Amino acid sequence: MNEQQINDIRNDFPILSEKIYNKDLIYFDNGATTQKPRSVVEKIEQGYYHTNANIHRGVHFLSQKATEAHEEARSIVANFLGTDKKEEIIFTRGTTEAINLIAFSYGEAYCSEGDEIVVSVMEHHSNIVPWQMLCERKKMTLRVIPANEAGELDMTAYQNMLNERTKLVSVMHVSNVLGTINPVADIIKLAHAQNTPVLIDGAQAVPHIAVNVKELDADFYVFSGHKIYAPTGIGVLYGKENWLNAIPPYQGGGEMISTVSFKKTTYNELPFKFEAGTPDYIGSTALAEALKYVLNIGIDKIADYEHQLMMYATEELNKIQGMRIIGNAQNKSSVISFLVNDIHPYDIGMLLDKLGIAVRTGHHCAQPLIDSLGIPGTIRVSFAFYNTKAEIDVFVTALKKVVTMLS
Numbered sequence: 099m100n101e102q103q104i105n106d107i108r109n110d111f112p113i114l115s116e117k118i119y120n121k122d123l124i125y126f127d128n129g130a131t132t133q134k135p136r137s138v139v140e141k142i143e144q145g146y147y148h149t150n151a152n153i154h155r156g157v158h159f160l161s162q163k164a165t166e167a168h169e170e171a172r173s174i175v176a177n178f179l180g181t182d183k184k185e186e187i188i189f190t191r192g193t194t195e196a197i198n199l200i201a202f203s204y205g206e207a208y209c210s211e212g213d214e215i216v217v218s219v220m221e222h223h224s225n226i227v228p229w230q231m232l233c234e235r236k237k238m239t240l241r242v243i244p245a246n247e248a249g250e251l252d253m254t255a256y257q258n259m260l261n262e263r264t265k266l267v268s269v270m271h272v273s274n275v276l277g278t279i280n281p282v283a284d285i286i287k288l289a290h291a292q293n294t295p296v297l298i299d300g301a302q303a304v305p306h307i308a309v310n311v312k313e314l315d316a317d318f319y320v321f322s323g324h325k326i327y328a329p330t331g332i333g334v335l336y337g338k339e340n341w342l343n344a345i346p347p348y349q350g351g352g353e354m355i356s357t358v359s360f361k362k363t364t365y366n367e368l369p370f371k372f373e374a375g376t377p378d379y380i381g382s383t384a385l386a387e388a389l390k391y392v393l394n395i396g397i398d399k400i401a402d403y404e405h406q407l408m409m410y411a412t413e414e415l416n417k418i419q420g421m422r423i424i425g426n427a428q429n430k431s432s433v434i435s436f437l438v439n440d441i442h443p444y445d446i447g448m449l450l451d452k453l454g455i456a457v458r459t460g461h462h463c464a465q466p467l468i469d470s471l472g473i474p475g476t477i478r479v480s481f482a483f484y485n486t487k488a489e490i491d492v493f494v495t496a497l498k499k500v501v502t503m504l505s
């Protein structure tokens with residue numbers, strides 16, 4: 099992408115022109131949430147101003163319009179993930195809800211005492227705790243794939259972990275702390291060799307790299323809208339049709355039923371079986387708009403540009419004395435975690451903030467990973483396609499100043 103293109107893109111994101119403490123905002127916290135382009139915000143406004151009505155059950159004009167928009171959004175998501183079956187797309191509140199859905203519904207149907215679930219050491223809490231809760235309910239064991247020094251999963255340990263008691267493997271596609279792009283295709287292949295289904299947490303992957311659930315052969319793939327330029331409160335669970343049909347509903351209520359009586363209630367077909375209550379039908383259309391925005395730039399172009407940013411920032415950061423980058427995988431996304439000498443991450447983050455630079459500090463909801471590394475947390479910068487090398491230069495200069503002050 100050239101400078102003109104980046105400038106045009108930046109103009110689509112009004113918040114990037116904000117001043118923070120009278121300084122130009124530099125937003126390097128895209129792993130936590132992304133900023134929203136005008137087209138997405140306008141889509142929300144247009145929905146509420148012109149087509150707002152509850153969906154699926156109304157005969158009137160507005161309800162039909164809103165239903166069409168919601169279902170079209172589902173088709174756009176399906177297309178984005180590479181499936182031609184839109185009933186394989188379930189709208190959720192986000193990654194967390196999608197994982198909880200599978201932990202509950204799959205767990206109820208397929209797991210029992212003595213069984214095992216496999217996750218990795220680098221998982222986000224949302225891909226640990228729902229499985230711990232399942233293990234507690236059913237007296238099962240959680241197995242953990244370790245990682246090497248560089249932050250890459252130990253595939254031999256993983257392979258040795260799989261056995262006839264493994265009921266599901268649930269791993270992240272891209273680490274929100276280390277930036278590692280995990281070899282999920284291989285992870286899925288190995289699990290499938292013994293008929294174990296796999297859930298992939300794609301929260302940090304879909305905004306940055308091309309994902310095709312059919313090519314990966316993932317059984318479940320989940321992500322959050324707000325990390326891909328869409329609003330908060332909307333997310334996606336992709337599930338293979340046969341799995342979604344085989345597992346029971348997660349929540350009961352309106353929409354998810356076919357008939358209700360006090361004797362017997364029957365459930366709706368996919369995808370509605372998993373969408374109890376009024377869905378976020380404005381959020382779904384805004385998500386579709388965000389995906390269109392991303393596709394319009396081109397996901398490969400985005401991946402390439404963000405990789406350049408990551409490589410450049412890594413090179414510049416490594417020039418700082420006492421710099422320790424946490425996560426040096428061969429295959430890495432646009433996330434950089436680091437520490438400088440023994441300065442506490444929080445102190446660096448606080449001072450950078452005063453200079454208008456938004457970074458994240460702490461355990462990044464991956465406490466087991468941070469504990470395993472024996473560190474207090476990290477400072478994390480995570481890039482999006484609207485960030486620039488010029489911003490990285492300002493950030494590195496500011497960081498040097500901050501480090502001098504705190505040393």
Ligand code: PLP
Pocket residue numbers: 129130191192193194195222224225270272273274299301302322463
């Ligand atoms: N998984 C990963 C890898 C994440 O980075 C995050 C959020 O940071 C989540 C899951 C949880 O996403 P959400 O809070 O949108 O449900």
